Structures are given as C-alpha cells and as structure tokens.
Amino acid sequence: VPGHLKNPPEDVIEYVERVERGEDSQRTTYQQLLEVRRLLVIEKDRLQKDLGQVSSIPQPQSALHGMALVTGVIERLGKSVGRLSIRSLASDYAFGKGGDADYVIVKLDMDFLAEDALEATGNYTRMVNTLQENPWCKTVAKKTTREFDDGGGISVDGLTVEVDLAQVAEVGS
Numbered sequence: 001v002p003g004h005l006k007n008p009p010e011d012v013i014e015y016v017e018r019v020e021r022g023e024d025s026q027r028t029t030y031q032q033l034l035e036v037r038r039l040l041v042i043e044k045d046r047l048q049k050d051l052g053q054v055s056s057i058p059q060p061q062s063a064l065h066g067m068a069l070v071t072g073v074i075e076r077l078g079k080s081v082g083r084l085s086i087r088s089l090a091s092d093y094a095f096g097k098g099g100d101a102d103y104v105i106v107k108l109d110m111d112f113l114a115e116d117a118l119e120a121t122g123n124y125t126r127m128v129n130t131l132q133e134n135p136w137c138k139t140v141a142k143k144t145t146r147e148f149d150d151g152g153g154i155s156v157d158g159l160t161v162e163v164d165l166a167q168v169a170e171v172g173s
Contacts, residue, residue: 009043012036060093066104066163067091073131081123083113094162103138104163113153120154121145131161138162
C-alpha cells in the first residue's frame with residue numbers, strides 16, 4: 001500500500017520528482033527508496049533538534065557505576081592488600097571543566113590493617129597502583145596516611161578517585 005506523507009520536506013519532494021522524471025539513473029529502485037528514507041531521517045533529526053529532543057545530548061555519568069568500578073577493583077585485589085576497612089564511601093557526578101569530559105568522583109576513608117605500618121603502606125600503594133592501571137581511572141589523589149597508635153596499620157581519609165565512565169567498555173565492564 002503506498003504511503004502518504006502530509007507536508008513532506010522540499011528536498012524529499014524534489015528528489016522524488018527527479019526520480020519520476022528518470023533523472024537518477026545511478027541508483028537502483030531500491031537505492032532510490034533508501035535515499036528517500038535517508039532524506040526523511042535527516043528531516044526527522046532536524047525537527048527533533050528544533051524541538052530540543054536531541055538524542056545526542058550525553059546523559060550524566062552514573063555515580064553508582066563509578067563507585068562499583070572502584071569497589072570492584074578493591075574486591076578483586078582481595079588478600080593481596082591485606083585486611084582493610086572502608087569507613088566511608090561516597091560518589092558524585094562532576095561536570096568537566098575547560099573542555100574536559102564529565103566524570104565521577106569516588107571518595108573513600110579506609111583503614112589498612114597489617115603486622116606493621118610499612119606492610120599496610122605497601123598494601124595501600126598496591127591498591128592505588130591497581131586502580132591507576134584501569135583505562136577508566138583518570139586520577140587517584142593519594143592522601144597522607146596516619147599510623148595506628150599500636151602500629152598495626154594505617155588510616156587514610158579522603159582518598160579520591162576520578163572515574164571516566166566514557167572509557168568503560170560497553171560489555172563486560
């Protein structure tokens with residue numbers, strides 16, 4: 001059944017009239033239909049943009065996903081970073097500045113428990129280095145650590161990890 005389009009765009013009308021006059025001999029009939037479809041898609045996209053419904057506007061990055069990536073790395077490290085305690089964990093979306101892309105900020109307050117502060121510091125450094133190896137990790141702002149009074153570990157407050165979810169592969173991340 002032939003379709004009917006109310007008020008078709010001028011470029012579509014012109015192209016269809018050219019086809020009817022036999023002026024597009026470079027394309028097969030099927031390719032001509034595809035060309036009409038392409039012109040209609042261009043018009044639809046233009047109208048959506050005019051109405052403010054542009055699908056190319058990026059969605060904000062997920063603070064939950066960013067937090068899950070960071071905690072996933074910590075979980076996978078397991079015993080290689082000794083016993084640790086996450087005392088506080090927060091994640092927030094951040095707007096990019098100066099042309100930089102948006103990102104997620106993950107902040108942690110942690111304790112690394114070990115035989116001594118040196119071992120705990122090594123575990124802390126191992127975790128930071130592993131986080132930095134990921135393509136989605138923009139930066140890790142290392143913070144000063146405090147040794148426990150009994151010497152059995154260290155404490156770090158405000159460890160900040162910047163996560164760029166645009167660098168995360170779509171599948172399997």
